[in-house]
Amino acid sequence: MEDRTVKPLKPSAARGALTLIAAGSALALAGCGAGQISQTNTQVAAVNGSAGSVKNVTVRDVTVLVGPDGTGGVKFNAGNNDESGEKVTLKSVTVRNQPVTLEGDTTIQPNCNLVADIAPAIQQLDEDKNTSPKCPTYVITGLTMKNLYPGGHEEVKLEFDKGSVTVNAAVAAPTPEAGQYYRGPNGSVTDEKNFMEEHKQLAEEK
Template structure:
């Protein structure tokens, strides 16, 4: 009788398992190739318009024309100096529908720092950051019959360029916990509880 050589199946099984794993990984990776993610078109969670571009190193977020109940208007925005070469920039002027915006005292915006603008009441009620990298400035603008829900052209001119955007016109935000808009509505809410 002759002795037959018996080969172990372990190396073949290991090679087969590795091949199946590699093919599975390739198939799963290929399933999402070229797909658009659900968050690819998300925008910042702010109410106003945003503007940035190659004309200036400064970007603007939450650009909104605020019309108070008494008819006065203000320009609300947050400007961020995105310059990476440590160059400060200055806001020279702003306009809404061609009308000049009265800006409180502003100084240079250092690189990677912020300028927050809003009505005097809103600026006063904002919690202030303890560092000097955020400036706060009060603004006013002549109300040219701005209508809630409409838009108005806004131009922000910095020392290195201009940002232009169509900004929404809005009422000021109510303080938290105050939802009644009139005495009749407040009484109706009180009676329902």
């Protein structure tokens, strides 16, 4: 048998071969993916806070709020998606099995929402209290707990007359009003009372 010398491909030919291989790989991958749903396309857009649902009730933006003095509340938005005209009632909210106070109308009209937050935020939103039936409804939440710090997570349970929703909600600090909180000597955020006491103590030490 005659021996033949194999010559190396020229750079241009090598690049052409690599291009064909890459194109073939892309077509093969496309064929394998035919009929499959892209994971990226099915992802739900992220929203602040945690979310959940039960029957025709959806709950979004669930966040536990806690201030420097340990008081706070729970922020969330609950929607009634019932198309038969039936109302939904929020019965209770708990954080780590501790009850959250609810001040306001907890009835959600059909195709309407209930907005819950701490008092300063609700007072800014709820300007018209004479609308009936009211949509959305506003509820002020209150909570006082120990060992509750921003950056953590807590189990929040929302009980409706249609069922309950339990989520693992983030703990965050509420947005303070101007002049409501002060920055202490060590850089921490505190209320006016503690701010004055800390500065008084520093003055006495000097």
